[in-house]
Every structure is written in structure tokens, then in C-alpha cells.
Amino acid sequence: xxxxxxxCDECGVQFERTQHFADAPLAICPECGGSVRRLIGPVGIVFxxxxxxxxxxxxxxxxxx
Numbered sequence: 001x002x003x004x005x006x007x008c009d010e011c012g013v014q015f016e017r018t019q020h021f022a023d024a025p026l027a028i029c030p031e032c033g034g035s036v037r038r039l040i041g042p043v044g045i046v047f048x049x050x051x052x053x054x055x056x057x058x059x060x061x062x063x064x065x
Contacts, residue, residue, distance in 0.1 A: 006026055006029075
């Protein structure tokens, strides 16, 4: 299950909750009862294998004259 980060508009507290994909986003702050917004965070991406970087190229075939 994914973890979602939230921030309260009223008191500014940040917190995380583990929720199902089908669950509705939280709307009420557990600290003060104010409204909350879901935060968008960076996603960790790992590229595995060859071909993703400039240094991962095949050597050019030599031309014979």
C-alpha cells in the first residue's frame, strides 16, 4: 500500500498515512481539525540495464579502407 503525505492548511503540521488506492484522500487534520492537502513528492526511479546513459553505447564498427 502506498504512503501519502499531507499538510494542514491551518496549523501547518505534516503527516503521512498508508492508504489503499481506492480510499478517498483525507480532508481533516488529526491535530486541529482543519483542512489538509495531499503533497506531491519526488518519485525514486532506478534505471537498470544498459542504454540509459551516454557512456552506455556500443563501440563503433571500424571501417576498413
